[in-house]
Amino acid sequence: MSEKPTGYYDLVERFPASGCAVCRLVLRDGERSLKSLMHEYVMDFDTQADFRRSRGLCNHHAWWLSGARNALGVAKLYSAALDEIINTLDSVTDDGQRTLFSRLLNGDGNRSALADALRQKKPCPVCALQSANEARYLKTLCKYIKDERMNTAYRASDGLCLTHFRGALNAAPSAATHTELVTIQRDIWHRLYAELNEFMRKSDVYVNENFGEEGDSWLRTIASLGGLSGVFGVDRQRDDDGD
Numbered sequence: 663m664s665e666k667p668t669g670y671y672d673l674v675e676r677f678p679a680s681g682c683a684v685c686r687l688v689l690r691d692g693e694r695s696l697k698s699l700m701h702e703y704v705m706d707f708d709t710q711a712d713f714r715r716s717r718g719l720c721n722h723h724a725w726w727l728s729g730a731r732n733a734l735g736v737a738k739l740y741s742a743a744l745d746e747i748i749n750t751l752d753s754v755t756d757d758g759q760r761t762l763f764s765r766l767l768n769g770d771g772n773r774s775a776l777a778d779a780l781r782q783k784k785p786c787p788v789c790a791l792q793s794a795n796e797a798r799y800l801k802t803l804c805k806y807i808k809d810e811r812m813n814t815a816y817r818a819s820d821g822l823c824l825t826h827f828r829g830a831l832n833a834a835p836s837a838a839t840h841t842e843l844v845t846i847q848r849d850i851w852h853r854l855y856a857e858l859n860e861f862m863r864k865s866d867v868y869v870n871e872n873f874g875e876e877g878d879s880w881l882r883t884i885a886s887l888g889g890l891s892g893v894f895g896v897d898r899q900r901d902d903d904g905d
């Protein structure tokens with residue numbers, strides 16, 4: 663097979679770690695992006711323009727910045743976003759306010775034009791990068807699902823989280839890939855389900871047995887269905903909005 667992409671090695675190296683490998687990679691990429699933002703792009707014109715349009719970062723990534731030990735960098739980036747917000751407010755004249763107010767009183771729609779003007783014009787740039795990388799990892803997994811090293815690593819892993827498994831199914835280019843994904847993931851979830859049942863059995867007050875590997879199965883189930891802590895993405899938000 664021709665030379666493999668970096669994502670291939672990223673996946674096979676992350677599968678042995680606990681939790682979903684794609685979640686782990688997305689978390690890594692998000693943190694790298696935030697560090698690079700702070701170290702290299704604070705004064706970059708395009709970055710500041712993006713910050714204006716996205717109104718800063720999403721809640722999760724914005725609070726990551728508070729621990730980045732670069733208060734001046736955060737101030738410079740956020741001053742651009744705040745300036746944009748203030749400019750938008752200042753552009754509304756008193757007459758405009760009256761027009762908007764009467765529009766609402768007359769029942770001409772239930773949305774404020776000003777609220778719309780203040781909304782994000784672009785998604786959080788870190789979430790956007792994570793979503794793009796997420797799609798790339800899932801595509802790579804599908805492409806190499808029959809590769810022995812990838813296949814073995816996936817089978818022996820905690821599997822994909824539910825969101826990333828659904829993403830992989832949607833990215834599957836053929837029925838054979840789809841079937842292979844289902845076969846592997848189904849075995850993984852059957853094993854987890856058995857461990858969860860064993861955990862519940864041993865949790866019974868009348869059963870005097872020590873916990874084994876199933877002891878943290880309840881935590882692994884949270885990660886398996888909800889994804890690893892801190893994984894957010896544009897697609898995930900859109901998905902949630904659509905349901």
Ligand SMILES: [Zn+2]
Nearest residue numbers: 682685823826
């Ligand atoms: Zn995941």
Ligand SMILES: [Zn+2]
Nearest residue numbers: 720723786789
């Ligand atoms: Zn974000």
